[in-house]
Amino acid sequence: MPSVIEVTDLRKSYGGRAVVDGVSFTVEEGEIFGILGPNGAGKTTTVECVEGLRVPDGGRVRVLGHDPVADHAEVARVLGAQLQQSELQAKLTVREALELYSAFYPRPADWRPLAERLGLTGKLSTRFGKLSGGQQQRLFIALALVGGPRAVVLDELTTGLDPRARRDTWQLIEEVRASGVTVLLVTHFMEEAQRLCDRIAVIDRGRIAALDTPSGLIRRSAGATVISFSPSAPLDERELAALPALASVERKGERITLSGTDETVDAVITLLARHHITARQLRVVDATLDDAFLDLTAGPAEEEAA
Numbered sequence: 001m002p003s004v005i006e007v008t009d010l011r012k013s014y015g016g017r018a019v020v021d022g023v024s025f026t027v028e029e030g031e032i033f034g035i036l037g038p039n040g041a042g043k044t045t046t047v048e049c050v051e052g053l054r055v056p057d058g059g060r061v062r063v064l065g066h067d068p069v070a071d072h073a074e075v076a077r078v079l080g081a082q083l084q085q086s087e088l089q090a091k092l093t094v095r096e097a098l099e100l101y102s103a104f105y106p107r108p109a110d111w112r113p114l115a116e117r118l119g120l121t122g123k124l125s126t127r128f129g130k131l132s133g134g135q136q137q138r139l140f141i142a143l144a145l146v147g148g149p150r151a152v153v154l155d156e157l158t159t160g161l162d163p164r165a166r167r168d169t170w171q172l173i174e175e176v177r178a179s180g181v182t183v184l185l186v187t188h189f190m191e192e193a194q195r196l197c198d199r200i201a202v203i204d205r206g207r208i209a210a211l212d213t214p215s216g217l218i219r220r221s222a223g224a225t226v227i228s229f230s231p232s233a234p235l236d237e238r239e240l241a242a243l244p245a246l247a248s249v250e251r252k253g254e255r256i257t258l259s260g261t262d263e264t265v266d267a268v269i270t271l272l273a274r275h276h277i278t279a280r281q282l283r284v285v286d287a288t289l290d291d292a293f294l295d296l297t298a299g300p301a302e303e304e305a306a
């Protein structure tokens with residue numbers, strides 16, 4: 001089956017500065033594919049090239065086989081794009097917005113069940129400007145889906161939402177995928193990417209720093225698992241240093257902190273048992289996507305450029 005979105009060696013520069021510098025990835029049918037990266041990394045530029053809103057300087061983009069620039073109308077039909085806040089008039093009611101956007105498409109989805117699914121039925125007469133942040137985002141999702149697309153681009157959808165509204169939005173994104181729509185999701189939030197995405201491209205300064213599943217990215221993080229404890233009797237340094245997959249050893253007074261993998265943790269427990277040593281105040285902490293992200297990216301691109 002062909003990929004829904006194919007991006008090959010995409011390049012875009014502004015004022016001689018490459019903001020997207022050879023990005024390649026594919027998004028397969030039914031995936032939630034995440035694009036994660038620091039501020040100014042080139043995420044929005046990348047997805048706007050996919051939507052045909054910006055013209056690439058180089059490389060190739062295909063959405064279900066169509067070129068977003070040359071076949072813009074066809075791509076707009078199969079790829080739903082989320083509006084930015086400023087693009088919707090505050091005075092428009094929810095119903096008017098849904099009717100207006102349905103009218104843009106040759107074969108729109110019926111917006112009523114869509115509004116129902118997104119919990120907007122009770123808000124149809126409410127003006128956009130009077131909706132809460134979470135309700136506005138739900139309307140944006142509805143408008144992105146009203147054309148009955150095969151795939152949808154959601155860019156920073158949950159920024160500015162409170163934790164409950166963010167979680168509700170996550171559920172909606174999962175429902176969008178369950179309804180058969182492929183999702184390309186741009187996000188700043190690690191938890192969001194970890195929770196929702198099947199695969200994530202980490203973009204840093206216009207390049208892909210890593211592309212993997214969330215757990216694959218975490219495994220790449222140096223010292224993916226950290227174990228610390230105070231041994232009930234002294235432990236031989238050499239035995240600690242010989243532990244498998246060990247990334248680091250640190251001693252602070254009695255306390256020993258080791259980082260490595262699950263294999264390191266299993267081996268240290270076996271070592272302690274062999275010497276009949278108890279691990280007091282034992283803590284085992286797995287790395288998160290946050291750790292992997294920090295390992296993979298060099299910090300905000302803006303600072304780099306400054």
Ligand SMILES: Nc1ncnc2c1ncn2[C@@H]1O[C@H](COP(=O)(O)OP(=O)(O)OP(=O)(O)O)[C@@H](O)[C@H]1O
Pocket residue numbers: 014015019037038039040041042043044045046
């Ligand atoms: N039209 C433009 N003209 C000049 N520079 C631009 C333009 N659009 C984007 N840039 C610059 O390109 C870089 C990448 O921007 P982009 O919006 O793609 O990054 P981003 O990863 O989406 O960032 P953020 O997370 O902050 O939204 C930034 O340094 C930005 O200032």
